[in-house]
Each structure stands twice: as C-alpha cells, then as structure tokens.
Amino acid sequence: MMGTQRINIKLGAKVSIVLKADQRSGKLTEGIVKDILTNSVTHPHGIKVRLENGLVGRVKIITNTPNTNFK
Numbered sequence: 046m047m048g049t050q051r052i053n054i055k056l057g058a059k060v061s062i063v064l065k066a067d068q069r070s071g072k073l074t075e076g077i078v079k080d081i082l083t084n085s086v087t088h089p090h091g092i093k094v095r096l097e098n099g100l101v102g103r104v105k106i107i108t109n110t111p112n113t114n115f116k
Contacts, residue, residue, distance in 0.1 A: 048104025
C-alpha cells in the first residue's frame with residue numbers, strides 16, 4: 046500500500062520510508078511508526094513520520110498495519 050494518504054498510516058505500522066538524505070537515491074529504510082508528522086490528509090511525496098528509532102522520512106510503502114481489533 047502506498048503512503049500518500051494519512052488515513053492509511055497507523056501508529057505501530059511497519060513501513061518503508063525514504064530519508065531526506067536518501068531522496069536522490071530512493072533508498073528505503075524500514076521501521077515502526079511512532080509519530081505521524083504530516084497534518085494534511087494527503088501528500089504527493091508521502092506522509093512524513095517518525096520511526097521508533099527516531100529517524101524521520103516520508104512513507105513510500107506500508108508493509109503491514111497493527112491489529113486494532115481487540116476482543
């Protein structure tokens with residue numbers, strides 16, 4: 046799933062982001078979403094997030110979303 050819509054990104058989701066320093070090469074970095082930094086509903090280059098390890102970048106791929114269906 047693509048990371049251009051804020052509604053698709055949940056805290057705790059595993060994502061692949063592109064860091065500012067890696068924008069030219071397109072190198073992706075994987076991690077778990079800690080904070081969603083973009084306030085707008087969509088962004089053409091991806092929603093900006095902070096990962097649990099502190100790295101900040103724009104979401105390119107949402108690998109999986111956390112299970113929020115508790116019974």
